[in-house]
Structures are given as C-alpha cells and as structure tokens.
Amino acid sequence: MSIGSTVHFHDVEISHSKNDVLESKVYYDPNIDTLPNVSDEPMENKSKQLHAVLYRAVRCCSSVMKFHHERRHIQFSFLTSGSTSEFIQSGIEHFFLEFGLSKRSFSCLLNEDEYRRLRQRIIQDTELQMKLKKQREKQNQHTLFIPCPKFLDHKQLADYKKGIIEWWKKYYGNEPQTKHIQIKWVESTSKNLTNSDILVNKRPPIRLLTLSKK
Incomplete structure (x- = not known):
C-alpha cells in the first residue's frame, strides 16, 4: 500500500498513514445499516448484538483512539434505536469484565496499555474460535x-x-x-x-x- 491509501476487506478498513504506519478501524458500507447484524443473534437480542459490535470494534481498531471513536458511535446508534444509557453502560461493563479489565476502566477512557491487553485477549479469543470452527467442520465431514x-x-x-x-x-x-x-x-x-x-x-x-x- 502507498502512503495515504485506504482499502477495506469485509468489516475492516486499512489505511497507510503519513507516518508510514498501517492503521485499521471498522469499515461501514454506506449502502447498509450503520450497525449491521454481525452475529447470528436476531436484531431483537440487543444484549448479544451490543457484545458483538464491541467485540468487532476491538478486533478491527488498531489504536485506543479509534476504539473510543467507535465506542461513541456504538453508544449513539443504540441510543437512537431505543436502548437506554443504563443498558448500554451495563453491556459495556460486562464486556470489559469478560475480557479481564478492571472496574476502573468503566468510568473513564482506556489507556494504551489497557487497550493493548484487551485487544490481545480478543485476538486470542478470535483465533481460538476459528480453531474450534475448523475442528467442528472437520468433525461434520x-x-x-x-x-x-x-x-x-x-x-x-x-x-x-x-x-x-x-x-x-x-x-x-x-x-x-x-x-x-x-x-x-x-x-x-x-x-x-x-x-x-x-x-x-x-x-x-x-x-x-x-x-x-x-
């Protein structure tokens, strides 16, 4: 990729910054909903849907700044779809707890070290799920x-x-x-x-x- 160029693959947008660094964030297709159904759960199951988009945000966002931007977008999207701020905050807290963040992170923005640990755990979990999926597919044969x-x-x-x-x-x-x-x-x-x-x-x-x- 040349400096300043941007490409997207599925739900990830990858760009080559002026500092010669590859960065990534969530990609949104302008022709579909801002929060597409990224899980197998129906859209009515808001709790699992919130978990899915937070999971995707960490997986796709290469920096804590991009994650915070995506998190605000998620919160706004759920608010405009009828969810309460209490429901959204509770879902975010449960998500952070699931992947080992301290409760201190709930009331303030994550720092770089916290986000790096969170993202590493998400990546490890993604790799595990892919491995289990391949095992199930092999077994199903x-x-x-x-x-x-x-x-x-x-x-x-x-x-x-x-x-x-x-x-x-x-x-x-x-x-x-x-x-x-x-x-x-x-x-x-x-x-x-x-x-x-x-x-x-x-x-x-x-x-x-x-x-x-x-």
Missing part, C-alpha cells in the same frame, strides 16, 4: 445429520432411531468411505417430513454449531 420427526411418544422415536441405525449399519457400516461416519440426530419442526428430508445429509441450525458465550 464424518457426521450424518438426520432430522427427527415429532412422534407422539418416546417409544416411537426410539424405534425410529433404532431402525435408521440398523439400516445404516446393514448397507453402509462396512464400506471404507462410510464406516467411520457417526449419526447425529437433529430436532425437526412440527411439519411433516418427506423421504428426501430424512435421507439427505443436511446441516443443522447454526445454533447447534456455535459455542455459546458464557
């Missing part, structure tokens, strides 16, 4: 997801599972390409399932593949 129809009682459901397992072992259990595949049962909706719904290997809802934040 050897998993057959089968939806479970909503039977009237547990006995019918148990008989259904037993029949599927026996059928699988009989026809595929000893095949080199399929003998290591594990069956995982997925809760279905109340609608009736066709044969193709039952036999096709389908991916389960994202909630079954994502680690929950505690």
Whole structure:
C-alpha cells in the first residue's frame, strides 16, 4: 500500500498513514445499516448484538483512539434505536469484565496499555474460535445429520432411531468411505417430513454449531 491509501476487506478498513504506519478501524458500507447484524443473534437480542459490535470494534481498531471513536458511535446508534444509557453502560461493563479489565476502566477512557491487553485477549479469543470452527467442520465431514420427526411418544422415536441405525449399519457400516461416519440426530419442526428430508445429509441450525458465550 502507498502512503495515504485506504482499502477495506469485509468489516475492516486499512489505511497507510503519513507516518508510514498501517492503521485499521471498522469499515461501514454506506449502502447498509450503520450497525449491521454481525452475529447470528436476531436484531431483537440487543444484549448479544451490543457484545458483538464491541467485540468487532476491538478486533478491527488498531489504536485506543479509534476504539473510543467507535465506542461513541456504538453508544449513539443504540441510543437512537431505543436502548437506554443504563443498558448500554451495563453491556459495556460486562464486556470489559469478560475480557479481564478492571472496574476502573468503566468510568473513564482506556489507556494504551489497557487497550493493548484487551485487544490481545480478543485476538486470542478470535483465533481460538476459528480453531474450534475448523475442528467442528472437520468433525461434520464424518457426521450424518438426520432430522427427527415429532412422534407422539418416546417409544416411537426410539424405534425410529433404532431402525435408521440398523439400516445404516446393514448397507453402509462396512464400506471404507462410510464406516467411520457417526449419526447425529437433529430436532425437526412440527411439519411433516418427506423421504428426501430424512435421507439427505443436511446441516443443522447454526445454533447447534456455535459455542455459546458464557
């Protein structure tokens, strides 16, 4: 990159400053909402949405000054969408506590050292989540997801599972390409399932593949 140039990739904007330093911050597409849905949670879940945009702010902002600017933008956006200042402040405090900042940071701006520690923890957490995601994807390559129809009682459901397992072992259990595949049962909706719904290997809802934040 040449000095003074700017590029963006997904949600990150990278610029080459006059001091010959690469800087980054959150990138906003002017054609979409100022706070797009950056998590798998619905927009109505404001607590998890606030956590997601704060997480993104630390991940993308290369300096504490850029983070404070983004934090003010987040606070203003949530205020204008109907959230109270108490709700926003409480969400920010919980976010800081989760990543090991002291309560002193809640009432004043972070300094460079505090922000560097916070960002390092976020980067480590991001790397861990990516590693876990790859592990889940690798595991899913050897998993057959089968939806479970909503039977009237547990006995019918148990008989259904037993029949599927026996059928699988009989026809595929000893095949080199399929003998290591594990069956995982997925809760279905109340609608009736066709044969193709039952036999096709389908991916389960994202909630079954994502680690929950505690």
